[in-house]
Amino acid sequence: MKARPTRVVSVGVLTFTLALTGCSKDTTASPPSVSSTSATPSAGSTSGATGSTATAEGDEVRGRSGGFTVVPPEGWTEATDQASGVADIDLVLLSSKKVGAFANNLVVTAADGDQSVLDDELAKGRQQLGAAGRTVSSAPDKTVSGSTAVGFTTTFEQQGIKVLARSYGVARGGRIYLLTLSSSQADAAHAMAEFDELLSTWAWT
Numbered sequence: 001m002k003a004r005p006t007r008v009v010s011v012g013v014l015t016f017t018l019a020l021t022g023c024s025k026d027t028t029a030s031p032p033s034v035s036s037t038s039a040t041p042s043a044g045s046t047s048g049a050t051g052s053t054a055t056a057e058g059d060e061v062r063g064r065s066g067g068f069t070v071v072p073p074e075g076w077t078e079a080t081d082q083a084s085g086v087a088d089i090d091l092v093l094l095s096s097k098k099v100g101a102f103a104n105n106l107v108v109t110a111a112d113g114d115q116s117v118l119d120d121e122l123a124k125g126r127q128q129l130g131a132a133g134r135t136v137s138s139a140p141d142k143t144v145s146g147s148t149a150v151g152f153t154t155t156f157e158q159q160g161i162k163v164l165a166r167s168y169g170v171a172r173g174g175r176i177y178l179l180t181l182s183s184s185q186a187d188a189a190h191a192m193a194e195f196d197e198l199l200s201t202w203a204w205t
Contacts, residue, residue, distance in 0.1 A: 062205070063090040065110040067175060068145070071201035073194040076104075083107070090177070095194075100184030102161050104191045106198065113176040118169045121176075125167065126152050144170050144179070145202045155185060164188045166195075172204065 061078050062069045067090075072078070075096045083089040088109040095104040113121075130136045134156040142149045151168035162185040170177050183191035 060201075061091065061093075063108060063110065065090050065175065067110060067173065067177070067205060069203050069205055070198055073197050076194075079105075093198075099187035099190070100161060102163060102182075102184035102187070104181070104183040104187060104194065106195065107180045107182075109178045109180075111176050112174060113171065114174070115171040118171045118176045122151065122167075122169050129154050139166050139168070142168050142196075142199060144168075144177075144199055145204050147172050147204075149177075149179065151179075162186070164191075166192070 060069045060071050064080065070091070072093050073095075076093050077096060078092065079094040080089060080092045083092050088111045089107070090110040091106075091108040093106045097103065126136050134154045137153050139151045139153045142151075147170045149168035149170035151166060154165045154167070156163055163182060164185045165180060165182045167178060167180045170179070181191060181195045
């Protein structure tokens, strides 16, 4: 079945991003378990440095699926290895700066599926996150190298940090890609500007 991998993506990645960025001073890596039924973030966190790969400005990085390349914004590093225990992870990028005790990050996942499966799972993700007490609202469409990505915005608080996550899904070539951008609410505008910069470099391969 294709529905389960995509449901894991839509809910589990939002859980993982919070552990990745290091909301607390805990420096012990503790990836959360990914569940298709729980939208509750893991309390574990990392420093956001362990396992990251430095990328020089202008360096192109490729997703594990081989389906795309992208150039991270200045000051961002690849941190995909931190997601070794999370299903369908394709690429993780992490900012070296923290605003409001939170480092901006982008998690990209890839799973088999088509547009109808993606639409269903995005709807389920919104419902589950709303039921978990998060504020969920629509997000303007984005263009990912000629493909339209649709999604939603989620706001919530964890460990005293106000977080804003934007999740976009795009279907291409028999695969579903989910892009989840997380930032502190205080840095939301800057995070989106960096996201737009990143999307301008996205190339399907």
